[in-house]
Amino acid sequence: MLIALAGNPNTGKSSLFNAITGAHQHIGNWPGVTVEKKEGTITFEGKKITIVDLPGTYSLTAYSLEEVITRNFILEEEPDVVVDVIDATNLERNLYLLTELMELTDRIVIALNMFDEAKKKYKLDVKKMRELLGLPVIPTVAIKDKGIKDLLHACLHGYFKPKKLSYPEDVENRVEKLQRMMENLDLKNKRWHAIKLLENDSEVRKKFANLGRKDILHEAEHLRHEIEDIYGDDIETLIASFRYSFAHGLFHEVAEPLNVGGVTITDMIDHVVAHKIFGLPIFLVVMYLSFEFVFVVAAPFQDAIDLIFNGKTLASGQHINGLIDISYHWMASFMPNWASSFINYGMLRGLAAVLTFTPIIMFLFLILSILEDSGYLARVAFLMDKLMRKIGLEGRGIISLMLGFGCNVPAVMSTRALKNERERELSIALNPLIPCGARIQVFAFITAIFFKHNQALVMWSLILLSMGVVALLGYVYSKTIFKGKAEPFVMELPPYRVPSLKGIFIHMWEKSEGFLRKAGTIIVGAAGIIWLLAALPWGVQFGGENSYIGQIAHFLAPVGAPFGITPESIIALFFGFFAKEVVIDVFYVLYGTKEALFAAMTPLQAYSLLLFILFYTPCVATLATIYNETKSTKFVLFVILEGFALALFFSFLAYTIGSFLGVGG
Amino acid sequence: MKLSELMPGETGVVTKVAGTGAIHRRLLAMGILPGTVIRVARLSPFGDPIEYEIRGVFISLRKSEADYVEIDRIIPLHMVPAGEKVRVMILDGGVNFIRNMGSIGISPGKIIEILSPCCPMRVRTALGEHYVGKGEAYRIYVR
Known part of the structure; x- marks a missing residue:
């Protein structure tokens, strides 16, 4: 048996899906698009039931991907039951989608979700609603697992005798006329097709053009004009009005508002949180606290993972073995040293790197779920929209950009919050240009050596430069390569709600597991390759002058010269590709002491190097995540090229101007 | 506008x-x-x-x-001060609400005079003087 969940956004559809399927769910994409598809299988009353969570939509037009996916699924896959998840606190608007769903299928079960909250707002007559609709109506409270069994029971044994919305006679006549013209066609649900043709729906029109039925298209257009003439408005407004008056009428039949004119808690909170003046500072504080929470709480977990795998080198130079060292010695006892080294110091170290990312990802998505599920994220979009629109993003885009300062990996993953595909891509293309925590660590290390007296100034110059570049590129990209047609940004500001723990943990698990499984493979592979480059030809010092990496660095030395970048720095940059903080370790290995490093470069060369590190390619983990989110090698290449172009441009500029002016030399 | x-x-x-x-x-x-x-x-x-x-x-x-x-x-009726004469524009409610209001002379297009402010409000309609409660005044819109 196949059940599809449909409904408006913010109705608790995901919570209901979680409540029904529990942990038995599978997340993927709808074929050919990046819209998320969730599926789960359960056994209820001895029957195997597959549940598909359709994208949240307000209507079923041909204008958005989500809406087309939803209606095509219902039309073509013919689920046995469609559950329309309705936010009972917002009944009238939610009933609009129901009128559209009822034109697509007869087998609908209505889940009146958040029924507990709704009872405070209206007196609801569920029995009357059942009678008026001729469909099962089941009150549910998804986050408290209430009403789930009743809902499934209704799906299996419900009585479906829908009393459909009928349009005024002048419209119905014309729908029937079109239906009659379709008699010989092999089409499911002709009435729906006829209504959509009258509505001038582009997808359905295409369908009929492909069927070679121009006659029907012409007739539909003629009939549409007739209706518009009779009622004196455009067809879209008219059809929407007919549907809404059905929704409006039904709503007033079954719901009696309580407490009219009272101020809601949400309105009181928004009076402060979405305030014209206080809104922005509050947002900054919320972001700061979230940030602190994620990185401060995740840090000990990351350190512990690092310590367990990689051990620790004490200040005295003594090395305490980690799991990787122990495993290396053990394997070396029965296989060649190089093989053990490759497995342990190459691959296993890669795996350790992947694992150290997971605490950040888990805590970050914990916070993000709380922000989203509580309703605050929508307020961020409201507060920041005007500002972010200048760089081609909607308000929520600020979140992933800010997260970039912590770590680009979860920041790129967080772009899923942007519903618009073009904005998501733009946001991913900009994200690696924000210096992550690891790069900021490297900056702190280098500036402490070379710019003792104005370290803060140099650090800020780098961070402000990156923000300036993001703003400028965002502006330019949104007008050129990431240009898209204006999409409506009609957004609901849902009531504030206490998020459900279950939903948050499922979300956290999904994200971390997805990262480990998909990005993890790529990262471990890349770690292996870097190991090979640093260790071969066999017998050289690891990452030394004679290794392949050393040879490449030597070969590239003339290229680095105009930027003041030394061959040793090139080796460090190579390793930095694996993980940015490794740059510091490599400098220690190559130079031994900070003094030796200070002697090897002028401050100007150091600044040029800093600029290079700021922009050159994102680390392997970020690239793997970008690939994962876009499924496009071209996009990954674009991000690498973009980084190198900026790195070369700024280091060259700084080094040339600096040399010319004779500063820092 | x-x-x-x-x-x-x-x-x-x-x-x-x-x-x-x-x-x-x-x-x-x-x-x-x-x-x-x-x-x-x-x-x-x-x-x-x-x-x-x-x-x-x-x-x-x-x-x-x-x-x-x-x-x-x-303007929602509850915000209109006493002494004003206003024209009813919209009754935001179901069939029963519209019928009940109509029975005391409040329906779209009709002129009513506010005698005392919200709430309950005393209004003069073509059908005489009536009280309008808070739950009603918030759903009657006038101009």
Whole structure:
């Protein structure tokens, strides 16, 4: 048996899906698009039931991907039951989608979700609603697992005798006329097709053009004009009005508002949180606290993972073995040293790197779920929209950009919050240009050596430069390569709600597991390759002058010269590709002491190097995540090229101007 | 006038939803239709977007989107001071509510005079003097 969940956004559809399927769910994409598809299988009353969570939509037009996916699924896959998840606190608007769903299928079960909250707002007559609709109506409270069994029971044994919305006679006549013209066609649900043709729906029109039925298209257009003439408005407004008056009428039949004119808690909170003046500072504080929470709480977990795998080198130079060292010695006892080294110091170290990312990802998505599920994220979009629109993003885009300062990996993953595909891509293309925590660590290390007296100034110059570049590129990209047609940004500001723990943990698990499984493979592979480059030809010092990496660095030395970048720095940059903080370790290995490093470069060369590190390619983990989110090698290449172009441009500029002016030399 | 010209706290009734394509359809799907009552809840820090209350739901619209919506300014009855004479524009409720109000002379197009302010309000209609409760005054819109 196949059940599809449909409904408006913010109705608790995901919570209901979680409540029904529990942990038995599978997340993927709808074929050919990046819209998320969730599926789960359960056994209820001895029957195997597959549940598909359709994208949240307000209507079923041909204008958005989500809406087309939803209606095509219902039309073509013919689920046995469609559950329309309705936010009972917002009944009238939610009933609009129901009128559209009822034109697509007869087998609908209505889940009146958040029924507990709704009872405070209206007196609801569920029995009357059942009678008026001729469909099962089941009150549910998804986050408290209430009403789930009743809902499934209704799906299996419900009585479906829908009393459909009928349009005024002048419209119905014309729908029937079109239906009659379709008699010989092999089409499911002709009435729906006829209504959509009258509505001038582009997808359905295409369908009929492909069927070679121009006659029907012409007739539909003629009939549409007739209706518009009779009622004196455009067809879209008219059809929407007919549907809404059905929704409006039904709503007033079954719901009696309580407490009219009272101020809601949400309105009181928004009076402060979405305030014209206080809104922005509050947002900054919320972001700061979230940030602190994620990185401060995740840090000990990351350190512990690092310590367990990689051990620790004490200040005295003594090395305490980690799991990787122990495993290396053990394997070396029965296989060649190089093989053990490759497995342990190459691959296993890669795996350790992947694992150290997971605490950040888990805590970050914990916070993000709380922000989203509580309703605050929508307020961020409201507060920041005007500002972010200048760089081609909607308000929520600020979140992933800010997260970039912590770590680009979860920041790129967080772009899923942007519903618009073009904005998501733009946001991913900009994200690696924000210096992550690891790069900021490297900056702190280098500036402490070379710019003792104005370290803060140099650090800020780098961070402000990156923000300036993001703003400028965002502006330019949104007008050129990431240009898209204006999409409506009609957004609901849902009531504030206490998020459900279950939903948050499922979300956290999904994200971390997805990262480990998909990005993890790529990262471990890349770690292996870097190991090979640093260790071969066999017998050289690891990452030394004679290794392949050393040879490449030597070969590239003339290229680095105009930027003041030394061959040793090139080796460090190579390793930095694996993980940015490794740059510091490599400098220690190559130079031994900070003094030796200070002697090897002028401050100007150091600044040029800093600029290079700021922009050159994102680390392997970020690239793997970008690939994962876009499924496009071209996009990954674009991000690498973009980084190198900026790195070369700024280091060259700084080094040339600096040399010319004779500063820092 | 355009919806985007309405000030925070003010209320309007939609007369026309212009525009084409996705934006037009999205506005309609959110329930912004001729006859819908819409109130400006608040402005965002940069004055754009604007938060509106429609059918008990809060929605954020960009100015460029609110420009597509034509409205007439109306006032909820409870905000009208005593002594004013106003014309009833909209009764925002179901069939019973409209019937009940009609029975005391409050229906669209009728002129009523406010005798004492909200709430309960005393009003003079063509059918004599009547009391209007809070639950009703908040759902009657006048001009």
